[in-house]
Structures are given as C-alpha cells and as structure tokens.
Amino acid sequence: MQKLKILTAIATMVVASPALAQEITVWDVNVDDAAHATYYDHAKAAFEAAHPGATLNLLSQPDAEYYTLLGTALASKAGPDVIWANGGAQAKALVGGLIPLDDKLPDLIPKLVGKSAFTGPDGKLYFIPTTLQGHVVYYNKALYKAAGLDPEKPPTSWAELTKVCDAFKAQGKPACFMMANKEGYNAEFFLSEAANQSLTTQQQADWLAGKLHWSDPPIKAILQAWVDTAKNGWYQEGGNSQTMFMDEFALFEQGVGANVMGLLSNVAHWKQFETNMGVEKVGVYPMPSPTVAADQHEGAPGVPLDGGVGYGVNKDSANIDLAVDAVRILASPEVLSYLVNDTGSVPANTEVNTSGIDSPGLKQIMGWLATRAVPTTHANSSAAELDEWHHQSQLLFNGEATVDQAAAALDKVQAEAKPQ
Amino acid sequence: MTANSLHQTGQAARTRTRPGRSRRAEARVAVLFLLPAILLVLVFRIFPLFWGFGISLTSATSTDPGQFIGAGNYLRALDDPNFRSAMANAVVVLLSVPIFVTIPMLLAILIHQGVPGRTFFRSVYFFPAILSSVIIGSIFSVVLSFNGNLNALLSIAGISGVDWLGHSATALPVTLAIQCWSTFGMGVLIFLAGLSTVSKEMVEAARLDGAKMWQIWWHVIIPELRPIIEFSTVITTIGLLTSMFGLIYVLTGGGPGTATTVPEYLIWAAQGKLNRPAYAAAVSMVLFFMTSILAWLQIRILSRNANI
C-alpha cells in the first residue's frame, strides 16, 4: 500500500513536470551586452506576462564558440528552443534543424524586410529578422573641409570618389579610407558595396543561384577595383592586420582616415559616430560602384541591405508553439523599439516607430532604404566562398596573388558550394 | 640513466622479493591502480574518438546525419588548398618545438642554480599564461600594427616599418613568438618540478672537482632531466598543434591568406562557420594520427632504452 502511494506520487510528478517546467531557452550572443539590456528585459517580461507560469531563459553565448556550440548541440538534439543567428550563410546552414515559420506567424511576416538572408532553399522563411544589416560609407566632414573638399557634397560616382581619394593622397595624411581586413570583413563589405550598381538585377539573382562566377567580368572588375584602390593608396598602411571591431572604427573617430565602410546594425553606425564625433562632423553616403550596370543609374548608388540577425525555432523543441511565440515577441514592434532606441539598430519590422530618433544621418539612411535598397552580395554567397574571399582578398591586398589566380580559386570553391 | 633505472626496477623487484606470487600480486595491484584512469579515458575519450571517426566517413552536417561516403572527406582534404597550407604551416610550427622546450629548460636551470631574483622570476613568469588570449591579443595587435609601438621603436634605429601580422612571411613566426612568450612559464614550472629530482650533492661534487658550469649542465643536470625533457617535448608538440587557436583567433584570424591557418584553425572553421562537422572530423583524425606518430617518434628518439 505504502509502495503504491509512492509510485502514484512519482507518477504524478513525472506527468506533471513538463507543465511545471515550461521554459523556453533562447541562445544569443548579445544578451549580456549592457546596451541591449532593456530590449531583452522587455522581451522576457512580455513573454512571461503572455504565458503565466512559463519562463523565457535568455542565454548569452560566447561569440567565438557560438556556431561550434550550436552545431554540436543541434546534432546531439540538445539545442535551445529558440536560435539566434546572423543572416546569410550562417542562418541558411541551419535551416535543416528549424521549422519554417510562414504558416506560424502569418500576421508578422508581411511587415518584415530583409527576409532573403533567412530564407531556405525551399523558399520558406526559417528565421524572423529583428534588425537589418546594410553598408554605407561614413565620412569625416572636418577632414573633407581640411582637404579642400565640400563636406556637404559626398561623392556619388566612382570618378568623384577617386577625386576625393586623390585629394587626400596629395595631402599625405589622413588616409582616404580606413581598411580593416584582418578577419576579411572589409573585403566582404567592399564586395557588396562595389556590386551595388555594377550588377544587374538578373546578375544579382544569378549570384545567389551560383550561376554568376567570380571569374565573370562584373565580379572580376570588383576584384580588380579592390587591388587598384589598394595600389593607389586609398587605405592606411597595415590594413591586413587591422582589427575591424572596434579598433578600426575607433581610429576613424580619431581622424586617422576620412572615410570608412560602416554598418547599419548595432555598432559602427550613424549613432556611434554621431555620439563619439559630434553630429555635425559625420556624413554618410552610399558607396558608388566602379562600373555601372545597364539597368542602373549613375549617380544614385544603392545601399546593400538584408536581414542582419534573426530568431528561428528548433524543430526538436518540446514546446514549439511557445517557442514560436517567443520569436514573435522578440520581433514585435513594441519590444523591438527598445533595441532600436538603445543601440541604433535599423529594425526589420516596418511598424517599429523610429520617429523618436533625431538624427540627420538616420533620416538620410531611412530614405535610401525605402528607395534604393539592393541585395547584399556577400550575404548571398556561401560560407565557403566568403571564407575563401577572406583569404584571397588579403593575398591580393599584399600583391601575393593575381586577380586571375584569386578568381580561379574562388570559382573552385563556388562550384563545390553551389553545384549547378 | 633514468631509463636504465626504470629497467632495473623491474629486475630488482623480481630478484629481491619472492618471485611468482609477488609478481602476480604486483600485476593485480597495478591493474587496480590503473583502473580509474583507464576507465575515464575509455569512456570519455577513446569511445568518442571511434565514434568521431565514424562521423568522418559521412556527409553529416549539424542538422543532418548525412550518408556514408567512405573516404570522401579525406579525399576532399587532399584536394583542399587550405588543408595543404595548414599542413605546411604545421611543419613550420613543429620546427619551433626545440625553442619552446629549450628556453624554459634553460630558465628553470638558472632559477634552480640560484640566479639572483629567482623567487620573483618564478612567480612572475607564469602570469601571461593565466590571462585570456583575448587580453594578450589586444596588447599585441596594437604593439605590432603598422603604426604600432614596435615599428615606432624600429624607426628610431632607422629601420622601416613592417606589417608584422599582415604579411604572409612574418605572420606565423611572430604568432609563434607570442605563443612562446605567453606559455613559457608553464614549461619553467614543469622543469622546476623535474629539477627537484636532480641530486644537489652530485652537482656540488662536480663543482668541487672543478667542472665548469656548462659542463655540469651538460653532464650532470641535463641527463638527469631526460624524462622531463621527453615529456616536455611531447607535450609542447601536442600543445602547439592543438591549443594555439585562441591566440590565432585574436591575432590574425588565420590570415593573411592562409599564412597562420594551422590544422586546428581549419577544423574550427569547418566545424562552426562552414557547418561541415564531418569534414572537421576527418581533418581532426589526420591531426590525431600526425601527433600520435610524432609523439611516438619523439619518445623513441629521446629515450632509446626506456621501457615505456
């Protein structure tokens, strides 16, 4: 009798425990960053208010080990319910372990931009983007003035840009552009920025599909521009060993270089530069392309733009519906507005209210995003291609490889990663 | 000498004590003494290794167990220029092993011989090893940058600047030098422990006989240290091939090009950002065999008479 009681008690506990332990775990790398604190606190509060008894466990993971950890955990069926990822190659590599969200969040999805970075090969959306990633050039107006350039007229074509850099070169210092390619990031940004007008819409689509090759003329022209700009002294010395985050941007703020290829995400953007340098000293322009494709207009360069980071749901989650709702809350306009206000990120949800932010830089950027957004070429490359482009861009920068050699090496990697 | 004494122990054990029963008893005790170590290693290291070998024969990704593809990943490695340069870099790394062993040994002997300030040195040499490679990296990435402190110093001497970590020719040697600086303290510790087995009387007797310092080192101390030298060589080799990731990640990110991409870094990239865990497993297996053969060779060469 006694035994039976105990057994019943245990059985009740076992049956009851899943209901008691309704916890949704989110893996992310920014949770412990002070600038992001309000956003995560509000997400947690909103989730727990909507689901009494359930908790949202937001865990910050170390950046260097994040994808190693995530891969191991997913392969061992021990991953979190909700997964954070960078858009592009990283997110696309994970789609096999996630559920498609198209049917789960039908109200939210039409309001989003930057979806292509999170779309699987089947055309379905596997992550909900929260913020966008894009690339523009920030410049130091005081240095433009000192070099005899008009600080209110940033370059709009490659020829004008070349003139700007010639002016700085004639002075000797500062450098025209900051360069930080230790991790290969600057080469990634350069690829997207230079491609924004030099590829036709069709060519951008071909690139995504792997039909446009690195050795094809439009891409090879970009590799050549990379080599030429380095040879013509556009960058400060030592760009191959320069760390991008945040050393390069700190040097830009200190006036070591007049222009920098910056971001639209949570750092190295208008907000950081306006805060640290003063609003009046910072200007922004979309980078012109070395060549202009037939279907583009000279003098109106685009802004490479795609989903920056987003959240997906693990298909092995024990609580898929709750996990989906956690994603919905993390990406909801109300909660996201805290992230936008605190970090200056550009939201992927068009309903987020950004009118409270008073920044001339952001106003300009938002205008371009509405009219001149183009695909982010590097986000549409495979992870293997980007890795190889990191290597080859450094060799090209040092003159240790020729454009033809680099293009051939990249073609080989592309053929393997995106077989036709 | 140590190797011989090892050999003699066994003989002594056999001749001096009653044979037969005692030998069986000794074997039984030995098994008991070894059992915990063997069990832990089998369950948590060897068993996963065989499993990992199995994965290296598949096309698995993090979200898909994949299919059996035989030696596919190994053949792919042979055709991968990054793998080939990682192997070439590994050879350069291996050439530096004698430096990584000799410097701590010399420093430890000097400390043991009573160099002035030895207590201070012993305490301080270990400090770089305690701190994260991120901190070491944030110091050196600025010191070594083109506009950094080292080039400023060299320009005083009229030497023009070099982008130390940005050029293929200098990046790996410079990274190795920083690795050496940040880990030599551990080597000093190991050698100091080994030096405690060196007889002070023998050193003193040699000194009274009028032996010069280098003669004492060469004929008395270093032969006595042989098991520790062998240990240190093997450990250093393995350490250089399997734990330089942290420093490379913060200093060069494997570049420029593939100049500092060692096998370990390649494995990290394949496992994480490229989402090719099966390929990472295959490269890991190659690295495993490489280090095993190296360790075996080193042990053979360094202790020709050893029982082990």
Add this chain to the structure above:
Amino acid sequence: MSGAGKRQRLTLRIAAIPMGLLALSCLYPIFFAVNNALKTRHDYMLDRFGLAMQPTLDNFVQAWTRAHLDEYFLNSVIATLGAVILLMVVSSMAGFALASLRFPYRRFLFAVILSSLMIPVQVVLVPFMRTMLALNLVNTHIGLILSYTAFFLPFSVYMMTAFYSGLPRELIEAARIDGASLLQVWWHVMLPLGTPALVTLAILNTLSCWNDILISLLVMQKHRTLMVGISALKGQYSDQIPLFTAGIVIAAAPIVVLYILFQRRIVSGIAVGAVKG
C-alpha cells in the same frame, strides 16, 4: 671556493638581467588588464595603453551582477576543485603503476592513455556530447568534474610517469623490503616524493579547468562556469573589452593568489627531492 664558483656567480648575475626584463614583460599584461578594466569603453578605444585617468569600478560591478558571476564563480570552484583533486589521485596512482610496477600490457596501456592526449577536441564534440547526454551527466557538477578529469588526465598521467621514472629506485625498494604493501608504498613514499610534480600538476590543471570554455559550454548550460559567463560578456562585435577585462581580472585573481601560495610548496618540494643522492 674555486675560480669556477666565482665565474658561475658572475654568469648568474649577468643572466639575471635579461631574465629580469623578461619578468617585467610578464608583469605588463596584468597591469594592462587591471588598468583597462578601470576605463570606460570609450576611453579604452581612445588609448588602451594610457593610464586610466578617471578610474571607474563600474565594469567590475556590471560583470559581477549583470553576468551572474557570483553564481558562476561557485560553479567554477566546485568543478575545478573536484577535478583537480580527482586528477591528482588518479594520475599519481596510474603514474606509479606505469613507472614502477611490472605487469602485462604495460606499454599498451600507457600508449592508450597517451594517445588520448592527441585527440583534437573537435573530432569528439558530438560523440562526447551524446555520451554525456546518454549518461545523464549534462548540467550536473559531477558531469563537468568527470569531463575535466578525463580531458586533462592523459597529460597528468604522463607527467607523473615521467616524474616517477626519474626518482631513485632505492627508496621504493627499501620500502618494499621493509614489508610495506604497494598501497603503503604509494601512500607513504610515492605521494610525498611526488609533491613537486603534484603541485605543478595542481597549478596547471587548475588553470586548464578554470579557463576552459568549450567543455563547460557543452556540459553546463544551466549552471555555467565563470569563464563561459565572461566570454559571453563580449557580445558579437567584441567592443566590450573593458567589461570583459574586468571579468578576466575577477577570474584571474584567485588563480594568481593560489599560484603565489603554491610557489612555496614547489620550493619545499625541491627540498624533498634532495633526499636523493
């Protein structure tokens, strides 16, 4: 004293100069870390080598509270202490057996342990994780202790074997003729004689366990360790270096103190070794 002795003292004095410079270079990172932990993010970016002109403890407070370092600290202490003690006992026993006893398959068993030293951690990530899951050891302190012990054991066994094979045989033989059992020989002779190596191992293993990130990340998502908490402070773009550095200073402080305390044990350990000869 002969001329040789004088020459030796002179040589040692000369050697002290480069050794002193090297020692100063080793002190610098500690200064660098403490100094930068006292700066704001912006001050660090402006000049990472300059003195913190307006020192702030804000980074320490943030690291301690926001990242739950108080809770993680305890987890690190439990895992490190447990693993280091286990490592010392297990490796001293195994080292004694391998170096001083005769038994069949000795070389083979040594090779098995040694070879596991060469296993790159990445090849076993998924199998290791699944083994831990199958044994129900994930998110348990004992799981992390066993993992650390297993990962750092080959190194420790190898070092103890090398150390014990450098010891004079006469001591063990003498003890055995006295009729002591092997267990007594291990406890009364080998453990005390092994002090210098065991102390060294304790220091190196403490450092390995304390600073580990990857194993702990896999095994302990619920009760995290200190270094995992600190590494997660940096965020994706690593612009939180002063905050991260404050975390590192918090983490390194006990290690530095322990190390300086243990230093004396190494000195006395050397004295124990002098019995020989």
